[in-house]
Amino acid sequence: MRKMGLPVLLMLLILVLFNSTVTAEDVTIRFLSHNYKPWNDLLSEQARAFEELHPNVKVEYTHVEHADLNTRLMTSLVAGTAPDVMGVYGPWMAELVENGWIAAAPDFVVEDIMNNTVPVAGQSAEYDGEIYGYIQHIGIHTPIINVDLYEEAGIDVPTTYEELLAANAYLDIYDDRDRLIQAGATLSTSRDGSWNVIHWSTILKAYGVELVNEDGTEAAFNTEVGREATETYMALTHPRFIDDAFVLGRSAMAWNGPWWRAFLDANAPNLNYQAIAPIAGPDRQVTGMYAWFWVVNANSTPQQQYWAWRFSEFLSNDENYLDMALDIGFISFRNAHYEDDRYATDDWIRTFGEALEAAEIYYAPIAQWESIDVAIGQELERLVVGEITVEQALNNAERRVNEIIAEGR
Amino acid sequence: MLAKIVNTRMSQGRKHQLVFVVVGLIPIMAYFSVFSIYPVFSAFRISLHRWGLLQRERPFIGFDNYLWAINDPVFWASLRNTMFYVVFFVGLVLVFSLLAALFVNSLRAPFKELMRGVIFMPVVTSLVAVSLMFVWLYQPSFGVLNFILDWFGLGPFDYLQSSTQVLPSIIAMGVWKSVGYSMVIFLAGLTTIPQDFYEAAYVDGASPLRVLFSITLPLLKPTTVFVLVTSVISSVQVFTEIYIMTRGGPGTASRTLVLHIYETGFQFFQMGRASAVAFIMFAVILVLTLVQLRRFRIDFEY
Numbered sequence: 037m038r039k040m041g042l043p044v045l046l047m048l049l050i051l052v053l054f055n056s057t058v059t060a061e062d063v064t065i066r067f068l069s070h071n072y073k074p075w076n077d078l079l080s081e082q083a084r085a086f087e088e089l090h091p092n093v094k095v096e097y098t099h100v101e102h103a104d105l106n107t108r109l110m111t112s113l114v115a116g117t118a119p120d121v122m123g124v125y126g127p128w129m130a131e132l133v134e135n136g137w138i139a140a141a142p143d144f145v146v147e148d149i150m151n152n153t154v155p156v157a158g159q160s161a162e163y164d165g166e167i168y169g170y171i172q173h174i175g176i177h178t179p180i181i182n183v184d185l186y187e188e189a190g191i192d193v194p195t196t197y198e199e200l201l202a203a204n205a206y207l208d209i210y211d212d213r214d215r216l217i218q219a220g221a222t223l224s225t226s227r228d229g230s231w232n233v234i235h236w237s238t239i240l241k242a243y244g245v246e247l248v249n250e251d252g253t254e255a256a257f258n259t260e261v262g263r264e265a266t267e268t269y270m271a272l273t274h275p276r277f278i279d280d281a282f283v284l285g286r287s288a289m290a291w292n293g294p295w296w297r298a299f300l301d302a303n304a305p306n307l308n309y310q311a312i313a314p315i316a317g318p319d320r321q322v323t324g325m326y327a328w329f330w331v332v333n334a335n336s337t338p339q340q341q342y343w344a345w346r347f348s349e350f351l352s353n354d355e356n357y358l359d360m361a362l363d364i365g366f367i368s369f370r371n372a373h374y375e376d377d378r379y380a381t382d383d384w385i386r387t388f389g390e391a392l393e394a395a396e397i398y399y400a401p402i403a404q405w406e407s408i409d410v411a412i413g414q415e416l417e418r419l420v421v422g423e424i425t426v427e428q429a430l431n432n433a434e435r436r437v438n439e440i441i442a443e444g445r
Numbered sequence: 446m447l448a449k450i451v452n453t454r455m456s457q458g459r460k461h462q463l464v465f466v467v468v469g470l471i472p473i474m475a476y477f478s479v480f481s482i483y484p485v486f487s488a489f490r491i492s493l494h495r496w497g498l499l500q501r502e503r504p505f506i507g508f509d510n511y512l513w514a515i516n517d518p519v520f521w522a523s524l525r526n527t528m529f530y531v532v533f534f535v536g537l538v539l540v541f542s543l544l545a546a547l548f549v550n551s552l553r554a555p556f557k558e559l560m561r562g563v564i565f566m567p568v569v570t571s572l573v574a575v576s577l578m579f580v581w582l583y584q585p586s587f588g589v590l591n592f593i594l595d596w597f598g599l600g601p602f603d604y605l606q607s608s609t610q611v612l613p614s615i616i617a618m619g620v621w622k623s624v625g626y627s628m629v630i631f632l633a634g635l636t637t638i639p640q641d642f643y644e645a646a647y648v649d650g651a652s653p654l655r656v657l658f659s660i661t662l663p664l665l666k667p668t669t670v671f672v673l674v675t676s677v678i679s680s681v682q683v684f685t686e687i688y689i690m691t692r693g694g695p696g697t698a699s700r701t702l703v704l705h706i707y708e709t710g711f712q713f714f715q716m717g718r719a720s721a722v723a724f725i726m727f728a729v730i731l732v733l734t735l736v737q738l739r740r741f742r743i744d745f746e747y
Binding site: 106107110111114131135215216225226227275276277280281284286406407410414415417418420421422423424 | 694
C-alpha cells in the first residue's frame with residue numbers, strides 16, 4: 037500500500053496540473069457587429085469554423101442594429117462590459133484609441149497587414165504609429181451609370197468633373213411644366229449614414245480641398261475652391277429624386293458601393309448599369325472612402341486578447357475574406373485576391389478594386405468626428421433644399437466644426 | 446412619533462387599516478422613488494456637470510450647460526420647431542376631433558360605431574409603420590400625393606425635402622393619426638351633457654349653431670381642457686415620427702427638442718448638456734400647462 041502511495045500521488049498531481057492547464061486555455065470571446073443578415077450568417081459560420089479549429093475557444097456572437105451600435109459600444113466600454121472583438125466604424129477609432137479602450141495589434145497581425153494587404157488597409161488602421169486592427173470592410177463609392185441613358189444620349193462616360201457637369205446638364209430633362217423627370221446624376225442629399233458628407237468631401241478632395249487642416253485643429257474647406265467644389269456637388273444633387281430614381285431608370289448616375297449590385301439585381305433586373313472609375317477633379321482623381329475595423333478590447337484578459345486577435349486574423353485571412361468578398365460583395369483588401377480568377381475577372385468588383393487605388397479616407401482622424409459629421413451634414417441638407425446659399429452653408433459649417441474641435445466631445 | 450399617535454389615538458381597526466395602506470404603498474413608492482424621483486434629481490445633478498459619457502473627468506460647472514443651450518442656435522431652432530408643432534398640431538387636433546365627435550355623435554347605429562372605428566383606426570396603427578408609409582406618400586417625384594395632385598394641375602410639392610413644408614407635412618400626418626383618440630374623449634364628454642338642456646333649447650327655438658355655441662361647447666369645456674393639456678404635453682415630446690421621417694432635417698428644419706436631447710445625449714454622449722435641455726423642456730411644459738389651466742379654469746358645475 038505504501039509502495040502504491042507515491043505513484044498514485046504523482047498521478048494525481050499530474051492530473052491536477054493537466055486539468056488546470058486545460059482550464060486555463062479554455063476561453064470565451066465575445067464578438068459584436070452590426071446587423072446585415074447575409075453577412076451575419078456568414079460570420080456565424082466562420083465563428084463555428086474557428087471553434088472547430090480551436091476547441092478550447094468559444095465565440096459568442098451578437099449583432100445589433102447599425103444605428104444602435106455606437107451607443108451600445110460606447111456605453112459598454114465605459115461600463116467595462118464591452119465585447120472582446122468589436123466591429124467599429126473608422127471615424128470612431130480616434131476616440132477609442134485616445135481613451136485606451138482598444139489594443140494595438142500584436143506583431144503577427146501587423147506583419148500580415150503590412151505584407152499581405154493593400155496599403156490603405158494599414159494606413160486607415162494606424163494611429164500614432166500603431167495599427168489597431170484588420171479592416172472589416174471598405175466603404176467605397178464609385179459612380180454607377182445607367183448605360184442605356186448614356187447611350188441614348190450619345191454621351192461618352194465622363195472622366196472629369198467638367199465632363200460630368202456637362203453630361204449632367206444634358207441628361208437633366210424637364211417636362212412642359214418645368215418638373216424634373218430625369219436627372220443626370222443623383223448624389224446623396226441625406227446625412228443618413230453620412231452619405232452626403234462622403235459625396236461632398238469626395239468632390240472637395242478632387243478639387244484639392246481638405247475638410248480640416250493637417251493637425252486637425254480647424255476647418256479647412258471654406259475657401260474659394262471649396263465653394264467651387266460645393267457648387268459642383270449642388271449641381272449633381274437633385275433633392276426631389278431619391279436614390280431609387282436610379283433604380284427606376286430615372287437617373288443617369290448614382291454614387292454607391294459594391295454591395296449595391298445585389299440590391300440592383302434584385303430590384304431592377306432589367307437595368308443596364310455599370311460602375312465606372314472615380315471622376316478626376318482639377319487636383320486629382322479621388323473617391324472618398326471609409327472603413328470598418330475589427331478591433332480588440334484593451335481591457336480583456338491577455339488570454340482573451342490573444343484569441344480575439346487570432347479570431348480577427350481568421351476572419352480576415354485569404355480564404356475566409358474571399359468568401360466575404362464574393363458572397364457579400366465586399367472589396368477585398370488582400371493582395372492575393374487581385375490575382376485570384378474568381379475575384380479578378382468580375383468587372384464590377386474589378387472596377388471597385390481599381391477605384392481603391394484612388395481612394396482616400398473621407399473623415400479626419402479626430403475624436404470629435406461624429407459631431408463634425410452631423411454638423412456638416414445638416415448644413416449640406418439646408419443647402420440642397422435652398423434654405424441657405426453655398427457661402428452661408430460653408431460659413432455655418434466652418435463655425436460649427438471649429439466650435440466642436442475647440443470644445444472637445 | 447407616528448407609532449405613539451397610532452397607539453394612543455387610533456382604534457385597533459384603524460391601526461390595521463393604516464398598516465395595510467402603508468404596506469400596500471411601499472412597493473409602488475419604492476418603484477416610483479427609484480425609477481422616477483431619483484432619476485429626476487440625478488439628471489439635475491448631471492446637468493450641473495461637464496458630464497461626457499466618454500470623459501473620465503466630470504467637473505462641476507454650475508449652470509454652464511444651460512448657458513450653452515441658450516447660446517446654441519440649434520437649440521433655438523429646435524425650440525421654435527417644437528412650438529410650431531405644438532401650436533398647429535394641438536389646434537388642428539382640437540378642431541378636427543371635435544368636428545369628428547359631433548359628426549359621429551349625430552349618426553345612428555350601426556354607422557355611428559362604424560365611423561368611430563374608422564376614425565379611430567390610425568390611433569392603433571404603429572407609428573413607425575405610419576411614418577414610413579408617409580415618407581413614401583410624400584416623396585416629391587414618385588409619391589402618391591403629388592401624383593394625385595397632378596390630376597388637378599397642382600404641385601408638385603417637396604414636403605419632407607423642403608425646409609418650409611416639412612413641419613406642416615409631419616403635423617398633417619400627426620393630426621390624421623391622433624384625431625381618433627381625442628374624438629373618443631370628446632364623444633365621452635358629449636354623453637355627459639344632460640339631454641334636458643338640448644330639449645329646453647329646442648323648445649325655445651334655438652338654432653343648431655346656437656345650441657353648439659351656447660350649450661355643447663361651454664359644457665364640453667372640462668373635456669376640451671383635458672384634450673388640450675394632454676395634447677400639448679404629448680406634442681412637446683414629439684420624437685418618433687421626426688426621427689423616422691427626417692432625422693430633424695433638412696438641416697434643422699424639423700429638429701425638435703426631444704430629438705435635440707436624444708442626439709446630444711446618445712449620439713454625442715454629452716449627458717450634462719442633454720440633461721440641461723431636458724430641464725429647459727420640463728420648464729416649457731410646466732409653464733404651458735399652468736397657463737392653460739389658469740386660462741381655462743373650470744368654474745362651473747352642472
